[in-house]
Amino acid sequence: MQPTSCKNPTLHVPADQFSCKFDITSSFCKGWSQGPGNKMLLFAQGAIPDTYLEQYEHTRNGGRFAYVPDLRDGKTSNSVQLVSPIVTLNTTSRYCLTAAYLNNGRSGNYNFAVHQVKNNVTAVIFRSTKKQFWWNQFGRTIRGSNIPVQYIFEIVFPRNRRLSDSLFLDDIVLYPTSCLDLPFNCSFDHSQLCLGWSQSRSDQLTWRLRNRPTSSRNTGPQYEHTENKGYYAFVEADTGTAGNRGAMFSPRIHQKSNVTYCFDFWYHKRGELGAGSLLNVFKASSKRSTKRNLIKSFSEVHTHWRHSLIEMNGEAEPFIIGFEVLLGNDNSDIAIDDVAMYEGNCPTPKFNCTFDDDVPLCEGWTIEDPETGPEHDRFNFTRSLRHRITSVSLVPSDHTGQGGKFAYIQRYQYSSWATTSALLVTPNISIEANTSRCLDFWYYIQGRTSSRLEVYLYNHPTSLQYNNVLTWFTQRTTEWVNAKVNVPGSA
Structure with missing residues (x-):
């Protein structure tokens, strides 16, 4: 019999075994454990009936997730900790620590923090008190130091409140790269910006995500371009005035010199004809760079999603791609979806069309004059x-x-x-x-x-x-x- 309470020994794991997605078993991942606190971390797959909004894991692919159950128990304080195994990160490398989290409830009064413990010193590397009803992801670049580190995911709820909240946590991943160098392709289908994508904090307009029509009348898409009820990114024209800007940036792109790449994305710009808004697509060395090389500018208005395929020559130096909306005098919400970059020439659209596929029209077909948009038409196929x-x-x-x-x-x-x-x-x-x-x-x-x-x-x-x-x-x-x-x- 030991004179103190039992404690699980902390496991030391290599960096490539650190991640925890909760998908294998209904318990903790290898080396992960429950820390101090008066609430238990539970695990589930699919909807949870007693939460304010039923939820699934953040990719909606049927996997498992961890959660703190409904907190309407009158406790003066509620907290829970998820403690990682110890990991040693190579001093010559950089890593990206990411996780998906969600506060599913009415109050939104909680404090979600991620702590890094190194040399017995604890530092907060991420904190959020934001209320939301959809999954969010955080990402923090970690510099390797050859000193063992440990991470604590902590949820603290305020005192003297009877809450109706649940906190969800999923897919804690340690990538062997900087958060700036995460994969480029983004479908926006998890109700959030993809990891590595970001917005300009100095602009007047905000890129948002939506899986239904925008709030403005006679503008914006009805659904994302495949009509499968996924999400798309858009800027709401009603939130700004002429001359306002809003930019969204990709992660860094690494290419091979003298190799052809296809830059592939869908865009939607529906609104009034005339001196209207612009969607500018550019590349730059970084988000802070004042030198932006314009790839293409879109000014025409349309009533449906349009597909853009742009061939680019590979560059030796890494760069980012930005999508910037510049509002004009019209009322045009602007949206993008399914952004991708792949090696090789862009495909040539096939001519033959049976109209049987589950898309608005066959690839490359349109219901508008490619130059003047809907100005020529009075109604559509x-x-x-x-x-x-x-x-x-x-x-x-x-x-x-x-x-x-x-x-x-x-x-x-x-x-x-x-x-x-x-x-x-x-x-x-x-x-x-x-x-x-x-x-x-x-x-x-x-x-x-x-x-x-x-x-x-x-x-x-x-x-x-x-x-x-x-x-x-x-x-x-x-x-x-x-x-x-x-x-x-x-x-």
Whole structure:
């Protein structure tokens, strides 16, 4: 019998075994332990019924997480500590310590802190008292020193409060790199900026994340670009005035010299026509650098997500990429989604389109003039499995009868206009001179009013050539009709 209480010996682990994601067992990760405090740290997978808002682990991939249960127990003080194993970090290296955390409750009165213990000296490296209903992540760059260190994750709730809060913790990871050099690609799908991404603190505008329409009317996307209810990043135009700026920065990018890379992202800019807002994409050596090299500026407005593919030559020196919104006199919310950088040439959009994929349109297709945006159109094509306008205007299914989707327009909504138009523009293709290609498609024209379906050539990126009509169709049909049109090549 020992004269003191039992204590678990602290385990010393190598850096590559430090991380704890809580996904393997319903107990502590190897070397991790519960520290002093009057509350217990529990583990769960999936929703927790007795919390204010049911939650899942922060990636929503079905993994486990740790949490402090509901604190409506009237205690004068509540606290809990999660203590890491001891780890020795190489003195020539830098590391990034990260974790996901969430305060799920009504009060938001808590203190979440991360302490570093080295040479028996404890220092706070992160602290948050922020109330939120979604997962957040913190990241701190740690400089190696060959001195053993330990980390304590502590949650302290205030005295004399009857609280209805739960604190969630997930995916404590020690990366063998600086937080500035974390992976570049970001989908924004975990309701937070990806690790390594950050905002300018000196700007007037703030980038936010959302998985539903923005609060402004007649602007902003309805959903992220795949329509799978993920999140996207956006700037709310109503929160600023003309001339205000808001920049978001990527982690550092390391490339190989003389190698081609594809910079791939989606953007959305819907609003009023005229002197409007800009989305500037630039690269710089760091966030503090005053020298910014513009990659591309987007000023046109559109009603749907657009895909940008930009080929870049690899550079020897690392750099960051910034997305900056500059507000104009219009009311355009600006959004981005699914930002990626990969080695190799950007893909060329395929021409053929069945409209059956779960995206607004096929890759490279658009419903607007690529130069003037929606200014030319009065209404737009959309997609459906089945569409009825009136009792005499019915398209029962796609032309195969197999339940696929098709593109259609609804002219009845715009009956007050004598002449209306809608564009459906294909990707750019090349056809050799003195040759031709066969354009094969199905069409269906139905209703009481006369309509005209035109097929014409558009020499990108010049203006639309309305006099270069290949063919047109005006006769109403009672079924799908197949059309084949020869498209001549050009030099």
